[in-house]
Amino acid sequence: MEMLISNEAAAWFKRELALPEGANIRLFPRYSSGGGLHPGFSLGIANEPPGRQAVQTERAGIVFYMEEQDLWYMEGYNLSIVYSEAEDDIDYVYVPEAAAGVLKE
Numbered sequence: 001m002e003m004l005i006s007n008e009a010a011a012w013f014k015r016e017l018a019l020p021e022g023a024n025i026r027l028f029p030r031y032s033s034g035g036g037l038h039p040g041f042s043l044g045i046a047n048e049p050p051g052r053q054a055v056q057t058e059r060a061g062i063v064f065y066m067e068e069q070d071l072w073y074m075e076g077y078n079l080s081i082v083y084s085e086a087e088d089d090i091d092y093v094y095v096p097e098a099a100a101g102v103l104k105e
Helices: 007-017 068-074
Strands: 003-005 024-035 039-047 053-059 062-067 077-084 089-096
Touching: 003 007, 003 053, 003 062, 007 053, 007 062, 007 077, 007 089, 024 068, 053 068, 062 068, 068 077
Parallel strands: 003 077, 024 062
Antiparallel strands: 024 039, 053 062, 077 089
């Protein structure tokens, strides 16, 4: 699983959550009436230090990560977080991972 964060999305997190340089954003599955990849669940966010991080990426001085116990939510997918200027909000884009044995271009 790969996690990509656009510069604009990172700036949104910094602004909305008043994050200092070096902050940590945990992404985790949570119960929700909406849905993302799995009915009844969506991605939640928390400004907290990692415990057992499994995947991480840094953008604009912020570390975004998921912990081992939360990876089931993203199984078979990569995550891109992008900024929507029209809504002044972020969007989670779930991209299927390349099938085994298939080269990515």
